[in-house]
Amino acid sequence: MLSSRHLLGLYGVPKKDIELILDTAKTFREIIERPIKKVPTLQGKTVVNLFFESSTRTRISFELAEKRLSADVLNFSASTSSLTKGETLKDTVRNIEAMKIDMVVIRHSAAGSPHYLTQLIEANVINAGDGTHEHPTQALLDMYTIREKIGKLEGLNVCIVGDISHSRVAMSNIFGLITMGANVAVCGPKTMIPKDLEKLGVTVFTNIDDAIKFADVLNILRIQLERGAASNFPSLREYHRLYGVTKERLLKSKKEILIMHPGPINRGVELASDIADGSNSVILEQVTNGVAVRMAVLYLIGTRSENN
Numbered sequence: 689m690l691s692s693r694h695l696l697g698l699y700g701v702p703k704k705d706i707e708l709i710l711d712t713a714k715t716f717r718e719i720i721e722r723p724i725k726k727v728p729t730l731q732g733k734t735v736v737n738l739f740f741e742s743s744t745r746t747r748i749s750f751e752l753a754e755k756r757l758s759a760d761v762l763n764f765s766a767s768t769s770s771l772t773k774g775e776t777l778k779d780t781v782r783n784i785e786a787m788k789i790d791m792v793v794i795r796h797s798a799a800g801s802p803h804y805l806t807q808l809i810e811a812n813v814i815n816a817g818d819g820t821h822e823h824p825t826q827a828l829l830d831m832y833t834i835r836e837k838i839g840k841l842e843g844l845n846v847c848i849v850g851d852i853s854h855s856r857v858a859m860s861n862i863f864g865l866i867t868m869g870a871n872v873a874v875c876g877p878k879t880m881i882p883k884d885l886e887k888l889g890v891t892v893f894t895n896i897d898d899a900i901k902f903a904d905v906l907n908i909l910r911i912q913l914e915r916g917a918a919s920n921f922p923s924l925r926e927y928h929r930l931y932g933v934t935k936e937r938l939l940k941s942k943k944e945i946l947i948m949h950p951g952p953i954n955r956g957v958e959l960a961s962d963i964a965d966g967s968n969s970v971i972l973e974q975v976t977n978g979v980a981v982r983m984a985v986l987y988l989i990g991t992r993s994e995n996n
């Protein structure tokens with residue numbers, strides 16, 4: 689059984705919980721390959737997807753996972769809701785809960801909004817990305833994909849490249865991978881790396897060639913233009929020249945390096961197109977695995993009290 693009835697982040701989540709989610713996801717990964725992909729596990733449960741920020745992968749992946757588990761699914765869209773008439777987040781979620789729902793999946797631009805929700809409502813809360821804070825299911829699907837492709841996480845050299853300071857994906861990966869015993873590094877311009885990361889045991893590279901030499905896995909992050917990331921370097925062309933992952937750079941490494949990206953990709957900025965679509969890229973497998981991982985999280989949280 690999971691230690692918590694919510695999934696708010698991977699900070700402090702014990703190894704046994706991460707292992708349980710990844711092992712459970714393996715079962716669901718097999719189920720989603722079957723001709724009939726639906727199981728009755730969450731029949732009778734109602735899940736609300738509250739997306740206050742844009743999303744393609746996470747929103748569709750959660751919705752598909754909920755439907756595969758036979759839950760009743762409600763999708764809330766901020767732009768067509770009474771938020772546009774001035775209703776607060778607090779009133780919005782309390783009114784939705786009054787309709788007797790069981791679980792809430794929330795994406796919001798404000799860090800800490802999923803934590804705030806747990807103080808307002810009784811439903812289980814799953815964080816689908818809160819500001820620059822955490823994106824736990826992305827990190828779980830990243831770890832699942834690494835484990836599936838390489839067979840282990842412990843002792844593996846994983847380098848997260850790019851805009852670390854704006855990245856909730858980076859923070860959740862750092863917390864999760866350290867817990868699972870991986871050697872974690874980050875690489876990017878100094879202006880995009882939070883201070884004190886080394887205190888967590890993270891190696892910091894500012895030279896991409898050094899990072900490539902270190903890595904078994906490169907998890908390459910999007911430059912988040914909407915969060916003002918471009919003000920941290922002279923131009924996107926300059927960023928690509930200094931930090932872009934390209935064929936020429938990878939050829940210098942003697943190792944086969946697993947190439948990951950959470951999406952959406954800025955092609956030709958953080959990652960060359962031929963590498964994004966190349967034989968070492970598992971970017972679309974990450975997306976497929978995301979459905980299985982989210983099924984596992986929804987199942988383990990949604991049935992937690994029954995399994996107690």
Ligand code: CP
Pocket residue numbers: 742743744745746747817826950951952
């Ligand atoms: N990886 C990720 O969170 O993508 P979306 O923003 O499309 O959900």
